[in-house]
Amino acid sequence: MSIEVSQVSKTFDTFTALHELNLKIHTGELVALLGPSGSGKTTLLRIIAGLEPPDTGSIIFDGEDNTEKSTQDRKVGFVFQHYALFKNMTVFENIAFGLKVRPAKLRPSKEVIRQKVQELLALVKMEELANRYPAQLSGGQRQRIALARALAVGPKVLLLDEPFGALDAKVRKDLRRWLRKLHNEYPITSVFVTHDQEEALDVADRIVILNEGKIEQIGTPEEVYDNPANPFVYNFLGNVNLFHGRMHDGKVELGSLQLEAPEHAGIGNADIVSYIRPHDIEICLEDEGKGFIAAEIFFIRAVGPIVNLELKRLDNDEYIEVEISKEVYRSLQLKAKQNVYLRPRDFKVYVPEDYVI
Numbered sequence: 047m048s049i050e051v052s053q054v055s056k057t058f059d060t061f062t063a064l065h066e067l068n069l070k071i072h073t074g075e076l077v078a079l080l081g082p083s084g085s086g087k088t089t090l091l092r093i094i095a096g097l098e099p100p101d102t103g104s105i106i107f108d109g110e111d112n113t114e115k116s117t118q119d120r121k122v123g124f125v126f127q128h129y130a131l132f133k134n135m136t137v138f139e140n141i142a143f144g145l146k147v148r149p150a151k152l153r154p155s156k157e158v159i160r161q162k163v164q165e166l167l168a169l170v171k172m173e174e175l176a177n178r179y180p181a182q183l184s185g186g187q188r189q190r191i192a193l194a195r196a197l198a199v200g201p202k203v204l205l206l207d208e209p210f211g212a213l214d215a216k217v218r219k220d221l222r223r224w225l226r227k228l229h230n231e232y233p234i235t236s237v238f239v240t241h242d243q244e245e246a247l248d249v250a251d252r253i254v255i256l257n258e259g260k261i262e263q264i265g266t267p268e269e270v271y272d273n274p275a276n277p278f279v280y281n282f283l284g285n286v287n288l289f290h291g292r293m294h295d296g297k298v299e300l301g302s303l304q305l306e307a308p309e310h311a312g313i314g315n316a317d318i319v320s321y322i323r324p325h326d327i328e329i330c331l332e333d334e335g336k337g338f339i340a341a342e343i344f345f346i347r348a349v350g351p352i353v354n355l356e357l358k359r360l361d362n363d364e365y366i367e368v369e370i371s372k373e374v375y376r377s378l379q380l381k382a383k384q385n386v387y388l389r390p391r392d393f394k395v396y397v398p399e400d401y402v403i
């Protein structure tokens with residue numbers, strides 16, 4: 047089922063949590079709502095679910111206006127951060143619950159329910175645990191059961207609010223991979239809320255980036271990471287070095303660093319913000335002239351295959367983060383307090399509208 051959010055706004059007392067949002071989610075897509083705390087992710091999810099009415103705008107499922115429909119009539123399944131499983135029911139009974147409580151006319155037979163639960167247990171790889179109670183499960187297992195329970199009633203849309211938020215980093219990572227796999231096998235239109243950039247980049251088909259109740263960008267993980275629409279997105283999606291400077295006559299000037307303006311910057315003279323990912327910076331031991339700046343190594347973190355360096359520019363005392371491979375780090379024999387030369391291999395230029403001359 048496709049979902050269309052059209053001109054949706056929501057105000058609580060005097061605070062506007064969502065500003066005229068527009069969004070189209072295709073059938074079978076796994077979409078992440080990503081943004082900092084308070085950006086409106088949960089409010090948007092609740093409006094899609096029918097748990098909260100929008101002040102303006104509509105929620106359209108498969109071309110049909112569902113704004114006035116109840117949650118039940120929208121056929122959505124939910125999974126929340128705190129797996130609200132029934133404590134006094136086994137795993138099997140928890141999954142079967144939604145089917146058992148259907149009105150007599152719509153209730154499947156006992157045998158059909160048993161089969162459906164078995165299928166779901168297999169899908170979430172929990173067959174052996176059918177007779178356990180929630181207290182006898184790990185957090186990750188409980189969350190998988192919560193998902194199976196949500197799927198049991200055959201929802202057309204699955205809505206997940208920080209489904210792995212309460213779990214530790216390792217389990218989160220396993221479950222992420224698992225959710226992606228599950229979605230490939232069982233491609234139900236799904237929307238999940240997360241404030242974890244890595245989670246969204248790892249799992250989602252597309253990411254909706256929210257900030258202060260507005261959509262900053264919508265795109266595939268690659269699109270939003272490689273071509274962020276503005277400094278907020280760039281900053282939010284991973285480490286980045288931000289420099290203020292000027293663009294003129296096809297050149298970008300960032301302090302003493304002069305670079306050819308990248309093609310996407312267009313032409314014109316303007317004050318600009320330039321952003322450079324730490325892994326897009328090359329380190330040299332010798333000054334190779336134009337396009338390089340001198341910096342002093344301030345801090346080195348050499349755990350794992352990627353080495354993170356923090357350096358201080360000698361021309362203006364700004365800090366720069368750089369990421370290099372362990373091999374490069376070893377071959378250059380870098381040490382704290384050493385002076386080196388840096389050159390951006392790739393960088394983006396953002397021209398704030400107010401500044402264009």
Ligand code: ATP
Pocket residue numbers: 058059061063081082083084085086087088089090241
């Ligand atoms: P988090 O990641 O912290 O859960 P979020 O992005 O999901 O944040 P929302 O829960 O959607 O954000 O909240 C958006 C804004 O709306 C917040 O400033 C919040 O305080 C406000 N808000 C949400 N629900 C209500 C409510 N029922 N009454 C008043 N304000 C609310």
